[in-house]
Amino acid sequence: MTDVRLQRLIETAPALRVLTDAAELEHYGRDWTRRWQPAPLAIALPATVEEVQAIVRWANAERVALVPSGGRTGLSGGAVAANGELVLSLERMNRVLAFDAIDRVLTVQAGVVLEAVHNAAREHGLAYPVDYAARGSCSIGGNIATNAGGIRVIRYGNTREWIAGLKVVTGTGEVLELNRGLIKNSSGYDLRHLMIGSEGTLGIVVEAMLRLTEPPPPxxxxxxxxxxxxxxxxxxxxxxxxxxxxxxxxxxxxxxxxxxxxxxxxxxxxxxxxxxxxxxxxxxxxxxxxxxxxxxxxxxxxxxxxxxxxxxxxxxxxxxxxxxxxxxxxAPHKPYKNDVSVRISSMPAFLAETQALIEAGYPGVDVVWFGHIGDGNLHINVVPPEGMPQDVFVAQCEQVTDLLSGALARHGGSISAEHGIGLVKKPYLLDTRSEAEVALMRGIKRVLDPNGIMNPGKVFDA
Amino acid sequence: MTDVRLQRLIETAPALRVLTDAAELEHYGRDWTRRWQPAPLAIALPATVEEVQAIVRWANAERVALVPSGGRTGLSGGAVAANGELVLSLERMNRVLAFDAIDRVLTVQAGVVLEAVHNAAREHGLAYPVDYAARGSCSIGGNIATNAGGIRVIRYGNTREWIAGLKVVTGTGEVLELNRGLIKNSSGYDLRHLMIGSEGTLGIVVEAMLRLTEPPPPxxxxxxxxxxxxxxxxxxxxxxxxxxxxxxxxxxxxxxxxxxxxxxxxxxxxxxxxxxxxxxxxxxxxxxxxxxxxxxxxxxxxxxxxxxxxxxxxxxxxxxxxxxxxxxxxAPHKPYKNDVSVRISSMPAFLAETQALIEAGYPGVDVVWFGHIGDGNLHINVVPPEGMPQDVFVAQCEQVTDLLSGALARHGGSISAEHGIGLVKKPYLLDTRSEAEVALMRGIKRVLDPNGIMNPGKVFDA
The missing domain is CATH 3.30.70.2190 (Alpha-Beta Plaits)
Structure with missing residues (x-):
C-alpha cells in the first residue's frame, strides 16, 4: 500500500480493513453491468459508522471520490468504480441490530442481504414484503439507493414505502438519523425520502429501520x-x-x-x-x-x-x-437492458410504438420483453447476435435507446423504473426529468456533498 | 390599490384577482390558530398556473414574501400572513381535472377541498382514503404541504402515500411536473417527496395526481x-x-x-x-x-x-x-394544542412522563388527551382557565411545551405529528431535528427559493 493517500487513511482509521489486491479491485470495482473496466484506488470495508465517517472526512481532505457498494447486483453501473475511486463496501456492516414487536420495525445495517431481512422478519412471524430475484445477493442499502421495486410492487409498493428510518453519513461526514421509525412526523423536509433513490450521490446509508407487515395470506x-x-x-x-x-x-x-x-x-x-x-x-x-x-x-x-x-x-x-x-x-448472453415505465393506461400505445421502433432498429435481433403490468414497468432485453463485438452491439443498442427515450418522453414515462440511472442511463436522464429538475438535483447535491466526493459522475454530471 | 408594487403586479398579470379590503386581509391572513394579527399586503387569487408563475416572478423582482393559502384550517400558523406578505390563495383553482380508471388516478387543482376529492372518487366507484375532521374546509394543497395524516393512517398511511404526481411552481417561478403518475420511477432525486410536508417554503403545489383505491370493506x-x-x-x-x-x-x-x-x-x-x-x-x-x-x-x-x-x-x-x-x-375555549408523536412502543413511557410533567406544569388545568394509538400520535389540548388573558396562558403553555419537547427528544419523538411546524412549533424544531438536518434544510431551501420569498419565517428562520 504505497499510495500516500491510503497511508493517511490508515493513520486516521487504524483498524479499517483496506484491500488493494488486483483481484479485489476487479471484484469490488464493478456491478452486474460488466461494461466498465474496474479501476478503483482501493477497497475500504468499514465495520462501524465511525469508520464510515472517518473515510468520508479523509475523502474530503484528499479529494478522493467514494463509491458506496452493497451487493453490486445493480444493472445501471451505479456501483462501478472505474476512475480511481475508493470503493466503500458495506459488506461487513451486515447485522440485524434490533426488532420491535410493537412497532413492527426491524433495524439493520445497510450491508445486510435482502434474503437475511426476509428470514429475520419470518422468525418474528412477520414479513418484509419487497422482493426480487436478486434476493440472495443484493443488500438493503443498495435496495434503498435505487428505491428497488420487484415482483410485488402491485401489492406492497417499492422499497420507499417500507423505510421507517435511515441513519446516513452525508458527503461531509455528518451522521443524520432520519425519521427514527416514526409513523407520523411533519417536522420539516423529509430528508429520508431524498436519500431513497439517490444512488449514493448524497451520502451513505449505514442503517435502516424497516417496517414489517403481516405475512401474505395463502x-x-x-x-x-x-x-x-x-x-x-x-x-x-x-x-x-x-x-x-x-x-x-x-x-x-x-x-x-x-x-x-x-x-x-x-x-x-x-x-x-x-x-x-x-x-x-x-x-x-x-x-x-x-x-x-x-x-x-x-x-x-x-x-x-x-x-x-x-x-x-x-x-x-x-x-x-x-x-x-x-x-x-x-445473463450468459450479456443482453442490453432497458427498464422503463409508463402509466398503466399508457402501456398499450407505448408498447405498440416501441415494438415498431425496436423492430426497425434491431431487425432480426432477439428482443425479449417482460415486466410488471400492474406497475407500468417493461423490461426490454436485447440479446446480441452471435459473433457481434460488444462495443458495436452496445453502440447499436444505444441508438435504439435514443428512440425509446423519445417515445418515453411522448408517453410521460421514465427511462428507469427500478434499476436507477447510474452510468448506463445517464445520457437519457433529460428525456425523463426536465432541465429545471436536474438543475435542482445538482444544487441539492452541492448542499449535501459540497466537494462532490459522493459517487461522482453517476445519475448526472456535477 | 395605491401600493406601486401591487400596481406592477396587475400590469404583469392583468386578469389576476387581487383583494385589499380590510375584511379580506383579515379573512385570508390567518388560519385556525388565531394567535397572530393578520397583516398581509394583499390577497391574490390566481386562476391559472401561469398566473401563479407571474406572481412568483413578481415577488422575486419586488422581494415580496408569499404565503401560499388553501383552506387555512392549519393548526400551526403555516398559512398566517402577519408581516406584509402577499397571500397566494389557491381557492379559485379548485377543479377536478381528470380521472383515469386504469391508473386509478384523480388529477386535481390544489385548491380543491378534501370532501370534493372524496366525492369525486366515490363517483368513480373508488376511494381517496385519507380523511380528517376538517374534510369540508381543508384543501388538498394544504394536506400535501403538511403531509396530513388523520384518522385512517393506521390502515392507509399519510397523504404522502397517495400522491402519484405533483405540479409545482418553485420559488423562482419554474414549473415542475414531478413523477407524473408513475408507480415506478427511479430516475434521480424524488423532488415530489421533498415538496410534500415542506409547508409552502420551497414552492407552491398547483396540481396533484391522487392515487385512488378500492372503497373500504363494510x-x-x-x-x-x-x-x-x-x-x-x-x-x-x-x-x-x-x-x-x-x-x-x-x-x-x-x-x-x-x-x-x-x-x-x-x-x-x-x-x-x-x-x-x-x-x-x-x-x-x-x-x-x-x-x-x-x-x-x-x-x-x-x-x-x-x-x-x-x-x-x-x-x-x-x-x-x-x-x-x-x-x-x-374550539370555543381556544385551547393550546400539542400534536406530538413517538414510536408506538414508546407510548406508555412517554405518556407516563408527560402526564407527570403536565400535572406539575398545569396544576388544576383542564388538559384533554386524545389521539391515534396505532400511529403513535398524541393530541394534547390545554383549555385555558376562565378569565386568564390569552398571552399569559400561551406563555404558560409554552413553558410546558419546552418540557414536553425535552421528553420527546429523550423518547425519539416529534414535536409535530401531522399539523406541521409553521410558526407555532418553530421554537421547538431543534428538539426533533438535529442542527445538521436543519442546516441542510436551509441549504435546500436556498436551492429552490434563492431569494427567500416562499413563506419565510415558517418551519425555520433562513
Missing part, C-alpha cells in the same frame, strides 16, 4: 396464455377488480423460449404471444372460486386461451420459475 | 371503555393481530366530558379513564365473529370494562362523533 399462482397485449390489459383489469393480486407479471413467447432452453418445463403444448404469471390471495374456498370464475370469464371472452393453476407450493414455484428464470437465462 | 365501529393506558396498549396489540383495523383512536374521560357538554350522547353509565373508538373490516359473519371474540377475550382479562358495537351506519356515526367531536367541542 395464495395461488396462475399461468395464463394470451392472444394479444390488448387482451392482457383487459385480463389485468378484470383480475384486479375481483381478486387481491399479489403479483401480475407478463412475458413474451421469446422470453419463454430462453427459460425453456435453460431447463424449465414447457407449460402448454402450443406457443402463444403473451403469458402472465399472477399470484393472488386464496385463503379460502370463496377466494379460490372467485379466481376460477374470473379465469373462466376471460376464457369465454377469448381474452385467455389457456391456463394452469397451482395446487401446491411446488407447483407455484414451478410456474414462478417461468417468469423469475428469465433474467438468469439471458 | 366495517363496524366499536367503543371500548378501558381501565388504564397499559390495558389500552394490550387491547391494541390483540385487536391488530386478529382484525383488519381501519382506525384505532383513543380519548380520555376529560375529552368525553367536553363532547357530552357539546350535545353528544353518554355512551356508558359509568365514567372510565380511557375510551377507544375502533373501526374494523366486518365484511362477513366470520370477521364479525372474530371481532366479538377479541372483545370478549379482552373483557375476560379485565383489559376492557365496557363496550358497544355499531349495528348500523347511524350507530357507527354516533360512536365516531364521540371522538371526532372533540376538536369542535374544544
Amino acid at each position: 395464495t395461488q399462482v396462475m399461468l395464463l396464455a394470451l392472444p394479444s397485449f390488448e387482451a392482457l390489459m383487459q385480463v389485468f383489469s378484470i383480475f384486479r377488480s375481483r381478486m387481491t393480486l399479489e403479483a401480475f407479471e407478463f412475458f413474451t413467447d421469446r422470453a419463454l423460449r430462453h427459460v425453456l432452453a435453460h431447463g424449465a418445463q414447457r407449460p402448454f403444448d402450443d406457443e402463444h404471444p403473451y403469458y402472465v404469471v399472477t399470484e393472488f390471495a386464496a385463503a379460502d374456498e370463496h377466494q379460490q372460486a372467485v379466481a376460477l370464475e374470473a379465469f373462466e370469464a376471460c376464457l369465454t371472452e377469448g381474452l385467455v386461451v389457456d391456463g394452469a393453476i397451482s395446487q401446491s407450493d411446488a407447483q407455484a414455484a414451478q410456474l414462478w420459475r417461468l417468469r423469475e428464470g428469465i433474467t438468469e437465462s439471458l | 366495517t363496524q365501529v366499536m367503543l371500548l371503555a378501558l381501565p388504564s393506558f397499559e390495558a389500552l396498549m394490550q387491547v391494541f396489540s390483540i385487536f391488530r393481530s386478529r382484525m383488519t383495523l381501519e382506525a384505532f383512536e383513543f380519548f380520555t374521560d376529560r375529552a368525553l366530558r367536553h363532547v357530552l357538554a357539546h350535545g353528544a350522547q353518554r355512551p356508558f353509565d359509568d365514567e372510565h379513564p380511557y375510551y377507544v373508538v375502533t373501526e374494523f373490516a366486518a365484511a362477513d359473519e366470520h370477521q364479525q365473529a372474530v371481532a366479538l371474540e377479541a372483545f370478549e377475550a379482552c373483557l375476560t382479562e379485565g383489559l376492557v370494562v365496557d363496550g358497544a358495537i355499531s349495528q348500523s351506519d347511524a350507530q357507527a356515526a354516533q360512536l365516531w362523533r364521540l371522538r371526532e367531536g372533540i376538536t369542535e367541542s374544544l
